[in-house]
Amino acid sequence: MSTRALKQNATGYLFISPFIIGFLAFTFIPIIASLYFSFTKYNMFGSPQWIGLENYEKMFTGDPRYWQSLKVTLIYVAAGVPLRLGFALMVAMILNTASKAVGLYRSLFYLPSLIGGSVAVAIMWRNIFGDEGIINLLLVFIGVPDVRWFGDPTAALWMLIFLSVWQFGSSMLIFLAGLKSIPVTYYEAASVDGANYFQKFTKITFPMLTPVILFNTIMQTIAAFMTFVPAFIISKGTGGPLDGTLLYSLYLFIQGFEFFNMGYASAMAWIMLIIVGILTAIIFYSSKFWVHYESEGGK
Structure with a gap:
């Protein structure tokens, strides 16, 4: 050389x-360090002690809160991701038909995604739905008994889910880009054949958007598993009431930075990686049954 x-x-x-x-x-x-720590007893103040698979055994056989956090997170993902994607697609389709000030509307709809996961918004959400928040004041004003939105485990979890739906901006922009890439001639030909709006959506829009839906589904699923701030703020760091908002990331934080069980928290992180990897692989595998690519039409 x-x-x-x-x-x-x-x-x-x-x-x-x-x-x-x-x-x-x-x-x-x-x-690499977290993988090593997952096989140790480590509290950040002393030297890690090798304990083998003890952390993983405790996780699966001796920690009910771990299974509760996994259950809550799976419900959060299963309900929140489809709702967020559905709402994002609906808004994207509305913006796709708008001709005036579409840039302004796009920016306004994307704004919640920039601040939606912030501490300030989570605090605002908690105040709005608090015992003396504006929602309960409106209910009392119209003669309806107030609701303890964060006093019931199921209601509190759904408040988290609705907060996640509010952060639909990034998915909306990706859907909008996908809609813009669909040739207008397809819709013109369908109109000539007498197709109505629903038929155009099911035969043209949805099939052409399936690659975009696949991408958004994977990205939003990963993001949902990583959700931490809203659950921490709304539950005041406890995952309550009755562990109803104990998301996986929140429980991992509690173990690592409140109980200083850094070895156990590291093991939890690796199990989360495996779970997300398995779910991603399943989504990719299922895509061959429902994702359609434009190049396939010429085969």
């Missing part, structure tokens, strides 16, 4: 070295 080639390679390595150093320091090494 010539001296000139060596200098060019060195220059390239120099430019990418910040990324490599950052990846090793903040991603790769912590991942």
